Amino acid sequence: MALGWKLVIDSANASALADFWAAALEYEVEDPSALVERLLAAGRIDENAIVEHGGRRTFRGYAAIRHPEDPFDETSGVGRGRRLLFQDVPEGKSGKNRLHIDVHGEPGGLDALVARLEGLGATRVQEVDKGPAGRWWLMRDPEGNEFCAA
Known part of the structure; x- marks a missing residue:
């Protein structure tokens, strides 16, 4: 179970x-x-x-x-x-997250998803393009936790 x-x-x-x-x-x-x-x-x-x-x-x-x-x-x-x-918790974030959330939008809707997340307080960090595997954005939430938008 x-x-x-x-x-x-x-x-x-x-x-x-x-x-x-x-x-x-x-x-x-x-x-x-x-x-x-x-x-x-x-x-x-x-x-x-x-x-x-x-x-x-x-x-x-x-x-x-x-x-x-x-x-x-x-x-x-x-x-x-x-x-x-x-x-x-009393201590602040001190390094890269070893576990993160991937947020998936509608097919072809990455730009709209990233803009919506930014409007909520997220920050773009780096665009990643893996060719046939697709493109996504590494982002941070308002407290600096990394996540991916795809």
Whole structure:
């Protein structure tokens, strides 16, 4: 049986980076506000553990996005399918990512995809042309994490 998984990405501002990647991938930002309220009411967490972002209460230093067609727990907002979790860490990015995301657009739509990603806050780094294998852009998200747009 295949195991469940999520990709965890270290960040400086989990909520902002989740917003970027949700828009870039056309995913949904998870809404844990009902879970936050239940934990606050039960005294399991205090106000220092939460932050308001996008008009809702969420966990400080954590944010997640999920594919809009995948199942999720309606009580907690946590996705049960394709999911990225962003967590704040104290240290900054220090080198090249060993794992990265490739974002694929429509056939023949690379220029439009790159322009859309730039509009969301991404930066072009280098165009790569592999002849018959195709062309793509090495890009960086707003926190400097490398990814490819193809």
